Amino acid sequence: MFKKSALLLTFLLTPFLASGTESAADKSIYEKPLIERYVLDELKSTRQDMQDLERRLTIAITDRELAVADKSLGYAEQTVTYFFYVIAGIASLMALIGWKSLHEIRINTKKTANQQIKLISDQYEKQFQVLENDLRRKTLRIADNHIEIEKMNEIHNLWLRAQNSQTPEQKIEVYNEILKIRPGDLEALIYKADAVMEIREFHWALSICNRVLEVDEGNENALYQRACAYACLGVAEQAVSDLELAIAGRTSLRDLAAEEADFENLSGNERFEALLANDT
Numbered sequence: 001m002f003k004k005s006a007l008l009l010t011f012l013l014t015p016f017l018a019s020g021t022e023s024a025a026d027k028s029i030y031e032k033p034l035i036e037r038y039v040l041d042e043l044k045s046t047r048q049d050m051q052d053l054e055r056r057l058t059i060a061i062t063d064r065e066l067a068v069a070d071k072s073l074g075y076a077e078q079t080v081t082y083f084f085y086v087i088a089g090i091a092s093l094m095a096l097i098g099w100k101s102l103h104e105i106r107i108n109t110k111k112t113a114n115q116q117i118k119l120i121s122d123q124y125e126k127q128f129q130v131l132e133n134d135l136r137r138k139t140l141r142i143a144d145n146h147i148e149i150e151k152m153n154e155i156h157n158l159w160l161r162a163q164n165s166q167t168p169e170q171k172i173e174v175y176n177e178i179l180k181i182r183p184g185d186l187e188a189l190i191y192k193a194d195a196v197m198e199i200r201e202f203h204w205a206l207s208i209c210n211r212v213l214e215v216d217e218g219n220e221n222a223l224y225q226r227a228c229a230y231a232c233l234g235v236a237e238q239a240v241s242d243l244e245l246a247i248a249g250r251t252s253l254r255d256l257a258a259e260e261a262d263f264e265n266l267s268g269n270e271r272f273e274a275l276l277a278n279d280t
Helices: 002-017 025-030 035-098 103-163 170-180 186-200 204-213 218-232 236-249 253-258 259-266 272-276
Strands: none
Touching: 002 218, 025 186, 025 204, 103 170, 103 236, 103 272, 170 186, 186 218, 204 218, 218 253, 218 259, 236 253, 253 272
């Protein structure tokens, strides 16, 4: 089941990680209702499987504890019984040879028995403590997995909302909700910068791109978006420099840059023209 969950997580994240290089035809595949329904059904199935695993794990550990407790009591009873047999034999022998009185033997026997019982109880108490700690750790791990699955489900729904949003303002609102759930999500920040560029807030987009590049200085998408912002602000040399770094990391961005409306201000720039003409 964990392999199935890993495959599902890979399936969910693939569209987001590869979104920068997908063509328009590839993106349309993820927007089909049937695939969305399939993903949601798989998430529901995974959540149910995790709940079943938690229930089975709790039952198994409880049975294990009961079995250990039953064996412990049995061992303790047998130990005490054999011990008293030995003590009775020794006491009889001592009474015959007159080494100690019956009263002294009773007191010493009781004291020794109590010590042995306490020693056995302490040993099994430590074992029970280990089992309890193990059960607590596994319970916390299962709870964390539940929370993570719920977050992924909610983030997936938000990405679908962003794809279906009609205006840049609506997209920005959705990306802000994603960032509330998962602060510092680089992909959400890059898409937010793209939406901000659509409303011509170039300084805002530049700030978002700088935030991404502080974490991942080689992020091609962030470099490309920052190049667009610099181009619109008239900082041509910095725009070309960022575009060169972005294309060096992913050459497919060259074709996208050739059709990018934000680079109209770079038309006639020798470095820009040479960069677009370079096919090597």
